[in-house]
Amino acid sequence: MSKVLVTGGAGFLGAHLARELLERGHEVVVLDDLSGGLASQVPEGARFVRGSVVDDALVERLFAETRFEVVYHLAAYAAEGLSPFIRRFNYENNVVGSMTVLNACIRHEVRRFVFTSSIAVYGTGELPLRESATPRPEDPYGIAKYAVELDLAAATKQFGIEHTIFRPHNVYGELQSTRDRYRNVVGIFLNQVLKEQPLTVFGDGLQTRAFTYVRDLVPTIAASGFDEAARDRVFNIGGDVPTSVLALAQTLREVTGSRVPIHHLPARHEVVHAYADHTLAKERLGARLDATSLAEGLARTWAWARTLGPQETPPFSAIEIERGLPPSWLDPRSR
Ligand SMILES: NC(=O)c1ccc[n+]([C@@H]2O[C@H](COP(=O)([O-])OP(=O)(O)OC[C@H]3O[C@@H](n4cnc5c(N)ncnc54)[C@H](O)[C@@H]3O)[C@@H](O)[C@H]2O)c1
Incomplete structure (x- = not known):
């Protein structure tokens, strides 16, 4: 020990x-x-x-x-x-x-x-x-x-x-904050489903990530x-399977049985495609990183998020620069 x-x-x-x-x-x-x-x-x-x-x-x-x-x-x-x-x-x-x-x-x-x-x-x-x-x-x-x-x-x-x-x-998974408006697309989508609000996607949603x-x-x-x-x-x-944000939204709607629509926001400054090679972690450390499918992992995360219910997503309290901040991130209290 x-x-x-x-x-x-x-x-x-x-x-x-x-x-x-x-x-x-x-x-x-x-x-x-x-x-x-x-x-x-x-x-x-x-x-x-x-x-x-x-x-x-x-x-x-x-x-x-x-x-x-x-x-x-x-x-x-x-x-x-x-x-x-x-x-x-x-x-x-x-x-x-x-x-x-x-x-x-x-x-x-x-x-x-x-x-x-x-x-x-x-x-x-x-x-x-x-x-x-x-x-x-x-x-x-x-x-x-x-x-x-x-x-x-x-x-x-x-x-x-x-x-x-x-x-x-x-x-993504259980315990991931669903209170954060700035990060964790899965947490944001889950909270939107719970609030019965549209799933918000930056740009066309064809940007890919491997979850x-x-x-x-x-x-x-x-x-x-x-x-x-x-x-x-x-x-x-991390995982090896690139998934578009749109496909993630669709899978999440299937998993949760929700019919909330997808709402596109203006594209923001972000890397469009990001996926990584994990050969080293697999070969040297024996990592098994894709053991759980996206649908299965989302189903477990949804089961947990439901027990929490909808969450408030307070804005970060000390933004230093507002120029170029996506409008959806602006603190309405500062307007
Ligand atoms: N979740 C991901 O997909 C991901 C991807 C890449 C890297 N990471 C890294 O993994 C780490 C954990 O991320 P996470 O997703 O669990 O985020 P998280 O926000 O859930 O966890 C971070 C924790 O750090 C605490 N914290 C923040 N500032 C602190 C400070 N000054 N002193 C003490 N505690 C502080 C927060 O209260 C929080 O509990 C972070 O370093 C993050 O950059 C996460």
């Missing part, structure tokens, strides 16, 4: 990961400021510390009292599309916060730092996106993730701390902290 920290463990991926680590017999501490997650999602058996990864004193205290062997750093503000409009907050939370955790890891001799980066680091790279490609992130979210990746490699070289980097994409059911991906991330084959490596992780 090892002592592990999961930052962001009250969020979607973090809560699943914390549960998986507990089931594997580890002692789990969760650090989360509840800016996106819910305390009720922290699995029973994990110790929950409420606070921010940007809070240097709190992070230092936490590491001084518990000697972690592995740190899974998932805490981030992950609304990629919103990141150009909250640049300062994005770098503070996602870069400075990550460095605060990494400093503590180095000071307290944590063995391995596992980091959830994103395929956002690739920008509009050649498809399928491969780990061997040189990342060229195109928005502040991707730039922040890549900055942390580069810093981790430097820290490994200088201080010997091990790292494992995952670049996931388009994960991954959360439980297909979490075991690989959990095991990686203890896997020599994952040491000091970067892995794409």
